[in-house]
Every structure is written in C-alpha cells, then in structure tokens.
Amino acid sequence: MKLKINRNIPLIDQHDKNFMYGGKFGGNFIPETLKKPIDDLTKLFAKLRRDKNFLRERNHHFTNYIGAPTPFIKLENLTDHLGGAQIYAKVVSEANGGAHKIYNATVHCLIAKKAGKKYIVGDTGAGYAGKMLSMAAKKFGLKCKIFMGAKDIKRQRPNVEAMRKNGAEIVPVTTGSQTLVDAVSECMRYWVSNCDTSHMCVGSTVGPNIFIKICAWSTAQISRELMQQVKEEFGKIPKKLKLINCVGGGSSAAGFWNEFINTHAEFIGVEAGGPKNSKLHAAPLTNGSKIGILHGAAQYVIQDKEGQIGSTESISAGLDYPGISPLHCFLKDTKRAKYTSASDEDALKAYLLVSKLENISPSLEPSHAFAEAIRIAPKLKNSEVIIVNSCGDSLKDKDIIKQKLGSYIR
Amino acid sequence: MKSKIALAFENCKKEKRAALITYTVAGDNTKNNSLKILNKISKHADILELGFPHNTPIADGGQIQGSSHRALKNGMKLKDVFQIVKKFKKTNPLKPLILMGYYNLIYQNGESNFLKNCKSSGVDGLIIVDLPYPENKDFANRCKKKGINFIQLLSPTTSRERMKNIIKNSHDMIYYISMLSTTGGKLKVSPKKILENYNKIKRINPSKNLVIGFGITDKTISSLKSANGLVVGSLLCKTITNSLKMRQNPVTKLDKVVYNLKKKII
C-alpha cells in the first residue's frame, strides 16, 4: 500500500479509528487502566482546540509568556564561510526557558488546569522538557514531578538545577540505560498509579496518540511564526527551500514543518548517529530499524529480533531515544520528509563552527541539524535557502563540550 | 470441549474456594529453575501465569522488572519460553498455563507464528498487557479459533459501558486489576472496596470467571478469597530476589510461599 499525505486534514489528525497513521504507526498500546484517562484527555483536547477562549488564552501565553515570535536570522558569516546556499536560523532557543519544549509544557499545564488536576508529571532527557514543565507548572500553580534518567541528571546539570529552583521534584530513574527511554517508562508507570489525580505530559511527539497530538499541535507555533517571517524576508516561499531539524522524539521538527506541509519546502530530519566508531546510535529512521511498539505506540524503533528495545548512544541526551514519533515514520514512508543522521563528532564540530562565526550557540541537539546544513550547503547554489531550527542553547551542554573539546565558547 | 482454564474454575467452585493463580517470569532466575518452580508450585496453584520478559515493561513495578531483567540477562528468548511450557506440559498436561507479556514480542514474532508456537507447546491462555479492547478484537478472535483463551483485563477506571462490551467479548477468564497501580504496588484500596467493585462486575455476567490481581500478598489474600480467583505475582518475584540474596534455593522457597498462600484461601 502506498501511503499518502492528505492535504485537507491537519497532519496530527490523519489517523484511522485505531489512531494509527498510515494504518501502521501510532495507536494506543496501553494498559487497560490508562484507557479512560487517555479517552478523557482525548475528548477534552478535541473540545479545547475548537474553543475560541482557549485559543485566545493559549495565544496570550505564547506571546507574553513564551515570547512570540522567536527571531528568524540570516547566518551571514556561516553562509560566507561555506560558500553555497544561504543559511538562516529560526532561533527557537530565544523562547522563554531556552527551547521549544516550552510550547508543549505550557499547553499541557493549561489542559491540566481545565481538567481540574493539581499535579503534573513529565519525563525529560536533555532536561529541557523537565525544566519547561517545572517553569510552566510553577506559573500555573501545579505541583510538578519530573522523571529523569540518572545518567542524564549527571550530564545535564544546568537544567536539573533549573528544575530544582522551580520547585519540581526530580525522580532519578536508575533502571535500564538510565536515560530518556527509561524516564518515559517510569513516568508512564507513575501515571498508571496516579492517573486519578495527576496529569501526564509526555515530553515529545511520542507515546499514546493524544500525547503526540497535543505536542505537535503546541510546537506548530514555530512554523506559524516562521511562515510569516519567511514571507516577510523573501516575499514568498523560496523556490528551493530546505528546513533542517534534529529529531529525537520529533517534537521540534514536527512543529518546525507543520505549516509548510502543503508547500514545496523540503524537510530534512537529522537523527543522532552516535559516536563515529560505535555501532550504537539513536537513529532508527536512518538505519532502517523495524516497526515495533514502544511507550504505547507503533513506530520504527531500535530493537533486536525478539522485540527487546535496543541500547542507544548519543552525545546529545535529547536525541538519545530508541524510537521516533509515529508522525515522522509517516512522513518518512510518504516520502514527504527525508531523514539522515550526524555523528557525535560532526555535531560537536558544527556547534563549534556556528558558535565561533555567529551570535548563536546551538546545543548539541540542533548542532546535529547544523552538521547536516554545513555538509550540504557548499554543494548548493546561492539561490537556495536552508533554514535550521536552532531549538536549544549550548549552555546546558557546557560540561560535555568542555570535556570533549577542552574548552567551551558561546 | 471445555478449556482447561474453565475446568480449573469448575473444580474450584466444586471445592467452594477461589482459584490460586501464580505469576512467575520464564527464565527467572534460570531456565531450569523456572521450569522447576512451575513443576513445584503447580501442586498448589490452580492456574499458572508465566511471563515472557520484556525490557521496557510500562505496566510493571520493580519486582517484576527485576525478574524480567534477570531472565533477559540469562539470554531468555521466546523460543526458550515455549520450551519451558512444552516441558512443563509433558508432566502436567492438565494444568492450565497462561503466558503474559507485552505485544511487541508477539508483533516481532508474527501473530500467526506466535499462536502456532502457543498451540504446539500447550499454552492455554494469553494476557497481553498493552493490547486493550477493542484493539485486541482481531487477535482475541484468532486466539479463540486456535482454542487459546484471550484474557481481557478490567480496571477501576473501566466504565460500566466498556465493561459490558469487554465482558461480552471475553472468553473463560477475566482479570480485574484491583487498583490504580503497576504490578507490585502496595494494596492502597481496602479489600472490602475491591470486593464491592468485584461484585458489581460479577453481576454484569455472573457466569464469567473473574479473578483479582495486583497488590495481593500473603497478608491480604485471605480477605479476598470470595473471588473466583486470585493472582499473586510480585510477591513471588520478590521471593526469588530475596532467596538469591540470601543464597537460598529459590525453588524450595517458592514452593513454601505458594503452599502458604493456598492454605490461606481454603
């Protein structure tokens, strides 16, 4: 069966009655206990997204709390240095808190309030999703609990400190690889036990269908802004336009591309290739992983023949996840987006080059996207345009960068 | 022909007692020991649940995660699980055995292949934690055609309408999750309240065999004994963990624990 995108329906709604995209990605592979909470949340969200007051409220917070629009800038020096396509950045790291995770966190807190919940729980890898949820929870008066792998707590210290300052309880997860995949599992377990009092926020476009929807619906703000900014800059959508975004779970990319789905803009998703000399990676789409079930959804996922979820490795905690959003599986199979990967080393090099030449300093996640931009830009004509989503700031990666490169610049 | 599961419940009803249902993980702590455990505890238990381990179990608490981890570290594969079942069934052909686990392992094995393996090794039923109703309709029907029980789950969050539908689509056994919890949680709802819920469900269709699981230990089991069946899992996994820590034989330890559980409900 050849999969096709439907131009008349929002991407997040292109699922069948079993909540599967293209008949094979997504769904709700969940324990019975979560059926009702997920069903309730699905109904509530369906209502809220049609509610003018709710949208007004959301837009108010997007503008005044998160800060809209985030800057859209030309990277003149990088463009000159590489001598090919014109390179731009959408500096989403200028959003309140420093990353795109604030959109999803804010919307989830708004929904939790509408649902009458007093507690909110979430997972985090790089610590951004947790930091943002703790920020938004504080703002909206919710008690917040964050699940984070013990390995990530060590490697993403600045964000952990921010969470603590915001008064969130951080639960270290010491099972398995002690990274994002285990944090999401543990958070879901917590929700199974506490779904009557707590709202759960999944930190990316993964998990049971409703979490994918809410997350992508929230980050779509990025491309709503970008569409306008592109039209202001170029008068129209440039003939040859590439939108490059890193993908871990895929929330940043989904939001960056959403408004451009029905245009001719090319989408390139960059996964974490892991260390150059390692067999391990976090790039299920690039490396042809098979479809499997992870965290309640069918997706391409790193696993062994038996169906045990496989180990991953990446320098970037935010991309270090064996699965990938069902939305991106769908975009891949419909050939609407292309996916590739960048190694740890290439991401570090890209971080360094961009930080040296420009006023921005991407964190290790978007540095994967910059690595791809840097790789292809010299081969492209000057009339071509590349836009990279710079969705995080390197400050949180200071320790890792210092350790790998000897020094840290920003 | 009646299923072995149905017969086990009939037998218990004749004896006016609840069925004792145990859960252990295949390969915990070794392939041999888990077979020995099944052989031993089947003298006391009426139905055996055997977990096929997954490394990302989203509905299991620490104890069962620990058991699964031990089993996987021993290199436990699905084919080993079926081998254990086959060997067990050779000496205990009438004792019902239910496999329990997560859907991804079935998905990777292929549904048809998996069911074929179930059939040839003698599996009587399946509990798939993350394949709820109605998504499980097709698979449940395929199970039925093969004479394998697909065991539906109900939880305190399940609405009454939904319960009716699930019960209508159920086979010889239904599993009621006692409380909002992963496996291995402390019983945070009173047995009285659990039985109240249980009886409400029972009234929807009194002829269905309804068992209660999650949070049941030697301390709480007797207060729930009016149910058709009671499942004990995490306590058994914990017993294995502790006996390994104390360098004791997990097989004899488990035999004792299950014997005691049985004593408490007869």
Ligand SMILES: Cc1ncc(COP(=O)(O)O)c(C=O)c1O
């Ligand atoms: C800055 C940044 N970019 C990207 C990601 C990857 O997540 P996603 O693919 O959902 O955008 C993360 C995740 O933590 C992140 O912190």
